[in-house]
Amino acid sequence: KNPDEYSLATRFEGVIRRAAEKTGRNTVILVDEYDKPMLQAIDNEELQDEYRSTLKAFYGALKSMDRYIRFALLTGVTKFGKVSVFSDLNNLRDISMLKAYERICGITEEELHSVFKDGIKDLGTANDMTEEETKAKLKELYDGYHFNEDCVDIYNLSGLMITLDS
Incomplete structure (x- = not known):
């Protein structure tokens, strides 16, 4: 365990970096149901804020580790991507309704x-x-x-x- 990896976000960064370094190739990331924590706390504003803060830092790792990432696919059922959880990411592309990706x-x-x-x-x-x-x-x-x-x-x-x- 790396002592510099003290949070979910820094551990995620470490996993991304080590995977790329070990294989010599950039990583591919799949996050299924990225919105599940937010949906589970939909009626609890305090928990929503806590999840939002944790997820913001976690997904912020995608931005800071961009040089190690080939492709990332995040699936979910909501449009939380348009709120503060992804505010650090400016390179998201919503492919939900694009015909080229309808079978994915x-x-x-x-x-x-x-x-x-x-x-x-x-x-x-x-x-x-x-x-x-x-x-x-x-x-x-x-x-x-x-x-x-x-x-x-x-x-x-x-x-x-x-x-x-x-």
């Missing part, structure tokens, strides 16, 4: 039916459902992400576990 945060229906074909059959068998009934149930439960008009159906299967056995 989920599985398309085509991918679901081809890659997980055997898993869907097994899931149906385990639940006394036909393959078509299983597909319809998956659509009902997990389809619904549409990041722009006329985009493909995007499934978020975070609550579903299907394994790919090799």
Whole structure:
């Protein structure tokens, strides 16, 4: 443990720097549900302020470590990015509604039916459902992400576990 890394932000900076130095390549960062702490405290202003302060410093590390970062993707369900949590970052680009990125945060229906074909059959068998009934149930439960008009159906299967056995 590095004694200079005394906070979440400085530890995050250290992880980014060491990853780049160890591999000789800039890091790629994925932060899923960046807004979860803020959403969990939505009715508690004091906790919101505390989270906002912690997250501001944490995400500020992205700015200070820019030379070590190749790409960062932050996902969430809110537009907290427009508030003080990201005030230190001036290089954020909201790609949520851009057609070029519509498939990036989920599985398309085509991918679901081809890659997980055997898993869907097994899931149906385990639940006394036909393959078509299983597909319809998956659509009902997990389809619904549409990041722009006329985009493909995007499934978020975070609550579903299907394994790919090799």
